[in-house]
Amino acid sequence: MTDFAALENAIWSAASAYDRAAIERLLAPEFFELSRSGRKYTREELLTDTSEGRPSEHRLHGLQTEAIAPGVTLVTYTSETRYPDETQWASRSTLWAQTPEGWQARFHQGTPLPETYQP
DSSP states (O other): OOOHHHHHHHHHHHHHHTOHHHHHHHEEEEEEEEOTTSOEEEHHHHHHOOOOOOOOEEEEEEEEEEEEETTEEEEEEEEEEEOSSOEEEEEEEEEEEEETTEEEEEEEEEEEEOTTOOO
């Protein structure tokens, strides 16, 4: 059985540390993201963005998986991103597809939740 929580955490870790090899392995060539801010990012944009973000800690709450078709799984959860001066919450979804290279994310979306959100 695939550990989708580990895959989701791997994406967060790879993005935070800018681990290009991990990002290439985890994101399908067709990947795109509709971010928490509403901006659309392509895989190529994520691979070439080497800017450092703010120091933060990430936690994933209530992770659920649903098989959509053979080799395709939808993962949903709430993210908690703690910065030194604030905490951001978002509803998240990732569409994962099994490929010859392993499971790869094809799509990700983050929708902001209020700062007062409690899981």
